[in-house]
Amino acid sequence: MSFTLKQIRYFAAAAEMGSISAASHSLSISQSAVTEAIKDLEAILGVKLFERHPRGLHITPEGRRFQRSVTAILAEVANATRVLAEGSKRVGGQLNLGVTSLTAGYVLSEMLSKFRRLHPDVEVTAIEDTGEYLEHLLVGGELDVAVMVTTNLRNVHALQSEIFEVSPFRLWLPIDHPLAKQQSIALPDVADEPLIVLDVDEMEQEAVKLLSAFGKRPKLAFRTRSVEAVRSLVATGAGVAILPDLVYRPWSLEGDRIVSRDVSGALPVVQVGLVWRKGAGMSEATQEFITMMQTLTASGVR
Known part of the structure; x- marks a missing residue:
């Protein structure tokens, strides 16, 4: 039995996102479809591709080797599309x-x-x-x-x-923040945290609307139009942020580490x-x- 292109696309998304839920959001499909694709791949290949943990997925060494092959396969698919397009008028x-x-x-x-x-x-x-x-x-x-x-x-x-x-919102934290060590984070856990908001494309409205649901206005620590400024402020402990995965990177320009965490509850998507x-x-x-x-x-x- 051989694997399908759809299965390796789902695997690639899960490996990149580090969680089934984030992969399903990025692919606009159900979480069960991603889960089944990974299970089928593991059965076909006879190896474990991921270790499951409460915060998501951790790719195994075998999974990492398979990911390199998958990246090459998907690149060839894109290249084939490009070659066909270049052959047209x-x-x-x-x-x-x-x-x-x-x-x-x-x-x-x-x-x-x-x-x-x-x-x-x-x-x-x-x-x-x-x-x-x-x-x-x-x-x-x-x-x-x-x-x-x-x-x-x-x-x-x-x-x-x-x-x-489709990019889900997640919580950004400095690496040493107490919430980063929790197995499960809920929105009420974040309600009293100073909030750093990104004032572009309605990102601020979404974050404030979420936390305002608890009956009090969030403590706005800083408002900025720069994603890099958000990263730097979060990394140095000035506050937390709720932003889509699309703009997440684990390091600030100064080289300080930040982490992102899933929050239980109905977080929006971008x-x-x-x-x-x-x-x-x-x-x-x-x-x-x-x-x-x-x-x-x-x-x-x-």
């Missing part, structure tokens, strides 16, 4: 792209690099602004497509969206996707950009 023209600050820092460079390799004759211009203003430009026809947080899209009647990443105007004539370059993102999302490689 050359596309020219211009692509006017909008991005929010969150997507500009974490997904823009990779997707533009892929698109330029596929369509070197397309001239790409990109602007960064708030989601609200990008929606205004899309409705007015001044942008072809935007890469942005789609969770709270305003002009739903005028705009069409397609999600390519949906990131493409947005364009409904019913508008779409340029060939715009269609190719959307098609590229749809292909990468379907293949599990972005």
Whole structure:
């Protein structure tokens, strides 16, 4: 019996995210589907790929070796897609792209690099602004497509969206914080902690709304538009943060360590996707950009 491409995509997501729940969010599937795929892979391969623990998954040495092979396989799938696309007719023209600050820092460079390799004759211009203003430009026809947080899209009647990443919120802590040692963290445990909020793309609203559910306003220790500032402040013990996994990195610029933890309860997710105007004539370059993102999302490689 051989494994399937779907199974190794699910394994790759679990290995990257370190938990079944985070992998299922990123893939927009059920947790049971990820669990079954991993069990089937372990049965086929005859090795244990993960050690389970209360905070998630810890990849085994055998799992790590398999992950290297899986990475190569998925890269070849993406490469095959690229080769087929490059064999088609050359596309020219211009692509006017909008991005929010969150997507500009974490997904823009990779997707533009892929698109330029596929369509070197397309001239790409990109602007960064708030989601609200990008929606205004899309409705007015001044942008072809935007890469942005789609969770709270305003002009739903005028705009069409397609999600390519779902990122769950998690709790960010300094490595020596008492909560980092708990087996289970609940939202009430966080209610009295000083909160560092990221004031971009409605991230602050989501964090404050969560903690305000306990009947008192959270203690806002710091408000910033810089993810790097959040990382540095959390790492040095100035407070905690509740942010999507999309922007999590374990180290601050100063080299201090931070950790992220799941919180029991209904934490929100951030949906990131493409947005364009409904019913508008779409340029060939715009269609190719959307098609590229749809292909990468379907293949599990972005």
